[in-house]
Amino acid sequence: MRWRMTNPVHIIGGGLAGSEAAWQLAQADVPVILHEMRGVRGTDAHHTDGLAELVCSNSFRSDDWEYNAVGLLHAEMRKANSLIMACADAHQVPAGGALAVDRDGFSQAVTQRLEAHPLVTITREEVTDLKGKIERGEWHSVICATGPLTSDALSAEIAALTGHDHLSFFDAIAPIVHFDSINMDIAWKQSRYDKEGPSGETAAYINCPMDKAQYEAFIDALLDGPKAEFKEWENVPYFDGCLPIEVMAERGRETLRFGPMKPVGLTDPNNPTVKPHAIIQLRQDNALGTLYNMVGFQTKLKHGAQTDVFRMIPGLENAQFARLGGLHRNTFIQSPKVLDRSLRLKSLPALRFAGQITGVEGYVESSAMGLLAGRFAAAEAKGETLEAPPETTALGALVGHITGGHLADEKSSFQPMNINYGLLPPLEAPKVDEDGKKIPPKDRGRAKKRLMSLRAIKDIENWLK
Known part of the structure; x- marks a missing residue:
């Protein structure tokens, strides 16, 4: 307990990924200091100081876990006690088969849950020095979850740390x-x-x-x-x-x-x-x-x-x-070159990255990387080892994509990716259903997705145990 009380994990950025990482750590009995610059200086897209503010859309996309990859990711995160999914479910608005939220209510709920947690401290400040604080022993474990709107000063720091220029695109x-x-x-x-x-x-x-x-x-x-x-x-x-x-x-x-x-x-x-x-x-x-x-x-x-x-x-x-x-x-790092499978920077293992800056795309995917970064950091804080989820799961497939599964050679271009079934190991499309009835060829692709989802749910449950 003494280690955890004197050496909190520092999280940079109070967006979806940073908020989720903070929750996972705190729920694992590891203290967190969450640094968020909004309240001191704003961004080009945010309008409030609330944590986990949604800026591009209010949709978390499809909630169909059996036949849609992002719906599967929803289901896996719910099983992992995700704060983001719990608040999204509590503030859902009608959107057909999609999960869309009241963006103000959602952000307020995330903010209130974290502010109320006894192991979470929220500080409003811009952080520009990561390497120095780590090397001086001031910070022992750091998660950088600054998202696509990382400030210029911190972007320069991250570029120097990774040894590669950021790749940028319009959002x-x-x-x-x-x-x-x-x-x-x-x-x-x-x-x-x-x-x-x-x-x-x-x-x-x-x-x-x-x-x-x-x-x-x-x-x-x-x-x-x-x-x-x-x-x-x-x-x-x-x-x-x-x-x-x-x-x-x-x-x-x-x-x-x-x-x-x-x-x-x-x-x-x-x-x-x-x-x-x-x-x-x-x-x-x-x-x-x-x-x-x-x-x-x-x-x-x-x-x-x-x-x-x-x-x-x-x-x-x-x-x-x-x-x-x-x-x-929007900016992201070349994760396959610089991150290991627990999202640590290879050249500075005390520093992890989470969220969209890692090269995942979308609200849910960003939150998922925060969830994993938080769990990896919590295990490390307790002196434990936690392997990444199997790549048969949506969570594991995303980790695999950003930490090495993408680049075939040095000339390949790493680009952001939403979760999709193409990232999961394939299964043969079934020809008959569970009742032994023949599946028409046109429906076999859909049936295959369901089998992959069922496999993923079973494997994520085993991983969480």
Whole structure:
């Protein structure tokens, strides 16, 4: 007990990963000092000082653990007593088969749980010196979970420590619309294919239809609209999972119709016999149902242009925006070269990394790396050894991806990755179901996913024991 009381683990960054890491450590009876700079200085994307503030979306994506990899990751984290998942579940808002949250309630819950924990101390300060504090013996164990918005000073420190330049890309934020400004005489509520959500709802999204002429005019305006420019961020790649909508449009006029504006699985009740040429979906953003997020509409359009262009959408002609879209920088380290399988920096083992800075992409994946970093650090603090979860699990597959499973040779490019079944060891697709009935070839891929999920749940339960 004396070691733990005199040598807390220091966590840099109070986002999703840092908050989760702090919780896992404290629950393991290891004291934590959580350093968060918001409250002293802000970032380009955050609006509050709350821990685990969500900035890009309020969605944790699919909650279907049997057939969706991120849903499987949800399930594994719940079994590991995740703070992030517990608070997300407690502040869920309707989103079809997805897990979306009231972002303010969620952040407040995470903040309150950590503030109330007797082994967690939260300090509001910017940290810029990691190596010095470790080498001087001031800090014995550190988790850097500063996320994609790491300050310039700390970024320079991390770049020096890793021996490699950061890789940077744009990350874009979608606009949020006030519900009472949406014209529901044109728009309607429906989930794609009427898929039921966790509460049985089949109308979790607001849909705005476009005919071909409206779509073509919208694309023209999108392409012609003035864009924000960031000189110091030029010539860096976007992450394909969060592309600005105008960048997608630049790749081809039909790209959006096969992406966030695809019209499939939806029927306009005002004109049920005519299939819309394109559809814009909005997802509930808060528990009150007063705010809706424009799904897939991350943008780098200048603010004045956003209101003009997005009001061309039928149903949004009088839209009032609670938040307009924007861009922020995203940075990550070359984890396969510099981290070991317990997320320690090979050249300075007292320092771990967690969250999006490790090269995972997405809220849930970032939280998962915080969960693992916290558990690894807790085991180390107690003089124990904890191996990474097996790569048959979603948690283990992510660790495998970022710590060596990605690079085939020195010329390969390490890029951020969401969890997906392609990261897990494959299984042969079954030809018959559990009752011995033949599975049609078109359904075997789905059945294979379920088998992989069942295997993962069994293996994560064994690992947690």
